[in-house]
Amino acid sequence: MLNFVVIDLGSNSVRMKISQIGPYGDFKVVGYQKKFVRLSENMGKEKTLKKEPIERTMRALKEFKATYSKLKNVKIRAVATAAVRQAKNQKYFLNRVKKELGINLRVISGAAEAYLDYLGVVNTLPVKNGLIMDTGGASTELIWVQNGNCEKRISLPTGSVLLSQNYNLTDQIKASDLYKAMTAAELRLSAVPWINNAHNMPLIALGGSNRTIAKIKRREVTDNINDLPDIHGMHLPADNIYALFEKLVSLDKIGRTKIPGLAKIRGDVIVGGLIPISLVLRMLQIDEVIFSNHGIRDGLLYEYLQNKDAENVK
Known part of the structure; x- marks a missing residue:
């Protein structure tokens, strides 16, 4: 073993x-x-x-x-x-x-990170066509999946910590700062040459910020922390995400940390963390998100198992 x-x-x-x-x-x-x-x-x-x-x-x-x-x-x-x-x-x-x-x-590399995300998702969810999105603290990975294959992938240097700290989104938020942050993120996203190929396709979201959406939603279903549903494979309408984003923007840091399901440590970076997914949903007219609890760590495991199988064949 x-x-x-x-x-x-x-x-x-x-x-x-x-x-x-x-x-x-x-x-x-x-x-x-x-x-x-x-x-x-x-x-x-x-x-x-x-x-x-x-x-x-x-x-x-x-x-x-x-x-x-x-x-x-x-x-x-x-x-x-x-x-x-x-x-x-x-x-x-x-x-x-x-x-x-x-x-x-x-x-x-960012490309390697994106590919590991892909391995973690496609080996645990029935994804044939769609866009995988992993929003981290300093980067966002996008993977376009076509017929189960990793068709295109990219890593963008924008994430929850960088957006929140660089544009003053950590506490009470000014409209001008939010506008600047969303404009900067949108410029990076819209510059991805193939992103429109994922128009109206399923969006599979992972990464701490994106998973927080699902964690908040499941706490609305039950307060019993011992009976919380698994967020892996959870589906959520885009309108729910827009509404949550609006609520978070209206609160200060302390107010955000009081929301059940949102880790207190994320209270100062969650708004920046949800900017990329909010923009992608609007840009690509996606009406539903599927959440994945498996990504890079699982990708490393599946990569090892695949390489091990290849060695055994030899």
Whole structure:
């Protein structure tokens, strides 16, 4: 039995998922941990990782190591995405992680991140045609799926933390700031040459900000946290998302953190996080969203299993 450990270091959070893989490729998830580290906090125009976010991240990674170090027959896949990808002090950070923790943190490209999202979604949801959208803290990945294949993919340097911090959307929101943020995001989205090919197709949403929509909705259904429905595969009309976005914009940071289903740590970045999906729904006239709870971490698992199968064939 192999303990396959996936560490996914994003711009807002770092997650670890542990799956036990059997001799025939069967697997089951046996562990999951998540820490909000906000690594991209205050990166600014100079695009450097700051001291306190780095320290928060190191503490989280040490906690993860304490967990998987107790396991036998461990294989680790550790990846970093947009924040580290964009950081000018990337080398310093990676060397420190390697020196202090022994973790080989691999910085993946935006295209690779998008493809892993694709693997995670199409292996867990019946998606044949549609647009996959992953909104993170510092980037948004878009994948156009046609006949089950990854037809086109792109990563855009815009996400919940960057939009919220760069355009003053963290607390009480001014109309002028919201307009500037939405205009900047729309310019990036509309510049994607193939995006209109996904007109009126299903939109499959993942990433912390997008999943928050589903988490808020399911709390409207029941207050019993032990009986919450799984958000994976949940369908939600676009009008519900527009209404939620309008509500969030009208509240200040404290008001947003009081909404059931919205993690308090996201109160200052959720408005920026929902700008991309709101724009895509309008641009492509999509009337419904399907939520996925599987993305890059699952993609790494399926990639490993596929490569393992290929080796066995040889």
